[in-house]
Amino acid sequence: MDADQAGGMNEARIVTDELTKNYGERTAVDAVSLRVEQGEVYGFLGPNGAGKTTTLRMVLGLVRPTSGTVEILGSSPGDPAVLRRVGSLVEEPGFYPYLSGRDNLRVLAHYNGLGNQQVEDVLEQVELRSRGSERFKTYSLGMKQRLGVAAALLGDPQLLILDEPTNGLDPAGMADMRALIRRVAEFGRTVLLSSHLLGEVQQICDRVGVISDGRLLEEGTVADLRGASAIRVVASPVEAAEQVVEQLFGPDAIARQQDGSLQLDVDADRPAEITAALVHAGVEVREIRPVERTLEEVFLEMTGTAKEPMEVTS
Amino acid sequence: MIASARAEALRLAKWPVTWLLAGVWLVLNLSFAYLFTYLSFRSAVSDGDDRLAASLLSQVSMEQLPSTLVQGMPMFGGAIVLIFAALATGSGYGWSTWKTVFTNGPARLTAFSGTLTAIAGFVAALVLSTLALDIAASAGIHLLESEPVEWPAVTDLAQGTGAGLLILGMYAAFGAALGVLTRSPALSVGLGLVWALVIENLLRGVAELLGPVEAVTDVLPGTAAGSLAGALGAAGETAGGAPSAGGTPGVLAILDGGPATALLLCYAAAFMVLTAVLVRRRDV
Numbered sequence: 001m002d003a004d005q006a007g008g009m010n011e012a013r014i015v016t017d018e019l020t021k022n023y024g025e026r027t028a029v030d031a032v033s034l035r036v037e038q039g040e041v042y043g044f045l046g047p048n049g050a051g052k053t054t055t056l057r058m059v060l061g062l063v064r065p066t067s068g069t070v071e072i073l074g075s076s077p078g079d080p081a082v083l084r085r086v087g088s089l090v091e092e093p094g095f096y097p098y099l100s101g102r103d104n105l106r107v108l109a110h111y112n113g114l115g116n117q118q119v120e121d122v123l124e125q126v127e128l129r130s131r132g133s134e135r136f137k138t139y140s141l142g143m144k145q146r147l148g149v150a151a152a153l154l155g156d157p158q159l160l161i162l163d164e165p166t167n168g169l170d171p172a173g174m175a176d177m178r179a180l181i182r183r184v185a186e187f188g189r190t191v192l193l194s195s196h197l198l199g200e201v202q203q204i205c206d207r208v209g210v211i212s213d214g215r216l217l218e219e220g221t222v223a224d225l226r227g228a229s230a231i232r233v234v235a236s237p238v239e240a241a242e243q244v245v246e247q248l249f250g251p252d253a254i255a256r257q258q259d260g261s262l263q264l265d266v267d268a269d270r271p272a273e274i275t276a277a278l279v280h281a282g283v284e285v286r287e288i289r290p291v292e293r294t295l296e297e298v299f300l301e302m303t304g305t306a307k308e309p310m311e312v313t314s
Numbered sequence: 315m316i317a318s319a320r321a322e323a324l325r326l327a328k329w330p331v332t333w334l335l336a337g338v339w340l341v342l343n344l345s346f347a348y349l350f351t352y353l354s355f356r357s358a359v360s361d362g363d364d365r366l367a368a369s370l371l372s373q374v375s376m377e378q379l380p381s382t383l384v385q386g387m388p389m390f391g392g393a394i395v396l397i398f399a400a401l402a403t404g405s406g407y408g409w410s411t412w413k414t415v416f417t418n419g420p421a422r423l424t425a426f427s428g429t430l431t432a433i434a435g436f437v438a439a440l441v442l443s444t445l446a447l448d449i450a451a452s453a454g455i456h457l458l459e460s461e462p463v464e465w466p467a468v469t470d471l472a473q474g475t476g477a478g479l480l481i482l483g484m485y486a487a488f489g490a491a492l493g494v495l496t497r498s499p500a501l502s503v504g505l506g507l508v509w510a511l512v513i514e515n516l517l518r519g520v521a522e523l524l525g526p527v528e529a530v531t532d533v534l535p536g537t538a539a540g541s542l543a544g545a546l547g548a549a550g551e552t553a554g555g556a557p558s559a560g561g562t563p564g565v566l567a568i569l570d571g572g573p574a575t576a577l578l579l580c581y582a583a584a585f586m587v588l589t590a591v592l593v594r595r596r597d598v
Binding site for chain 1: 320321330409413414415417418420421424597598
């Protein structure tokens with residue numbers, strides 16, 4: 001493994017700068033500048049039609065950008081030396097329907113001078129070895145997706161680019177696919193995962209880039225995007241409760257909600273301390289729990305519209 | 315490129331379409347070149363028409379093998395190879411397999427040169443299989459009829475085989491280019507067949523009435539393929555402008571062997587360059 005392949009932490013694996021793609025009058029991707037660091041699982045989040053797939057196609061060299069640049073593993077998109085170190089599944093898995101899953105992978109292995117053992121290894125990783133001899137066209141959607149991931153894993157790539165890998169899967173298939181992604185993300189692999197499922201991104205990803213209408217709205221960790229946590233308190237009498245928490249945290253940290261509850265902008269790990277103080281003051285505590293904004297709330301806030309609501313399936 | 319050619323050879327060898335089209339061609343060739351001629355021969359013998367019988371037997375003789383080998387190629391063999399190549403390249407767009415291949419390591423041109431090499435391998439195997447089958451059929455008929463088997467000159471045989479490779483190779487390059495150009499197996503096959511079986515013939519019909527059109531039709535791909543077969547002695551549909559009985563559709567006597575060969579090489583090269591430019595430059 002050379003130094004470049006090993007890559008240090010915080011070394012960017014993908015950098016796009018003002019990446020833009022126009023189709024006639026329509027701008028599919030509008031000046032997207034994103035950065036995927038070494039070893040992270042990066043969630044590329046956005047509703048259907050937001051420009052995720054077009055961006056990924058440009059990153060992989062399948063589509064030429066109208067303007068802007070892409071740097072992938074320190075080189076330009078489509079460079080064969082780079083593509084050998086990248087595994088990808090973009091949109092639906094593309095395989096020969098008349099070949100078995102195993103033979104499909106063998107064809108791809110031949111392209112890269114890889115042996116049959118590597119084919120067996122990736123079939124094992126995606127739990128398709130026992131069904132590897134069946135024709136691709138007889139596979140279920142979940143099996144097709146898993147074969148797509150197997151193809152992406154051929155050659156043990158440093159960087160995986162997976163475009164909506166859980167699309168169309170049933171809940172069990174989705175859970176399996178996420179577990180698979182988490183497994184393959186181990187050992188320092190960098191993963192760029194696009195999804196329109198907020199729950200999925202929240203579960204799997206270290207950092208998130210939110211895209212809508214072709215524009216990258218925000219980039220950061222899931223925690224950053226969701227913002228600070230708070231504690232919700234429902235207590236009676238509420239005035240007495242307000243007094244107690246004011247003494248603890250000051251008036252600026254407390255907001256009385258319309259439903260009569262109190263929202264405290266304090267660390268989410270302090271409910272026990274607050275409960276003790278309230279009980280000590282003779283206040284009846286009915287509910288106390290940390291509250292966090294969901295990624296969905298964040299997303300809707302960012303886009304300022306709910307015209308195409310994101311799915312919150314987890 | 316060798317790795318890409320191996321990969322493509324694997325997927326084409328396991329493709330039922332490959333075997334179906336090869337089988338169709340071999341059966342057609344055997345039927346029209348030997349079986350029907352032999353049945354006609356038997357019928358002539360039964361009728362006591364010795365002259366016709368001798369003529370028919372000579373058509374399936376080994377000496378005629380170089381021209382018999384190529385006589386069906388300008389139209390039927392070419393059409394079948396065109397279908398194969400168009401499906402081999404065009405289907406990859408519908409199945410999204412080009413996307414998978416182009417994101418999997420080899421450079422686009424390397425991957426596609428692997429495809430063209432594998433298609434060329436198919437064409438070579440098809441021509442050699444046809445040759446072997448024709449030799450077996452001719453020898454079989456002569457042995458059956460207790461007639462001496464006279465082998466053709468090796469140079470004639472090599473010339474026939476080379477012409478077959480060139481004719482089918484040009485049509486394969488044509489089909490591959492159409493598959494890439496249209497990005498659709500159905501459209502590429504449809505357009506290719508309409509061109510090869512209909513449009514060129516119609517244009518040649520028009521050329522008989524309009525002189526300037528003739529200058530164009532004389533250099534069309536089908537004209538070059540048909541003329542090369544004709545130059546090897548295959549009997550065409552027409553002789554001196556008049557219909558010729560027993561001639562093979564697609565075989566022509568418009569160009570000499572040399573210019574026909576040069577034109578076929580130019581067309582094959584042009585189709586491959588077109589394919590390469592499209593593959594390299596277009597979005598997938």
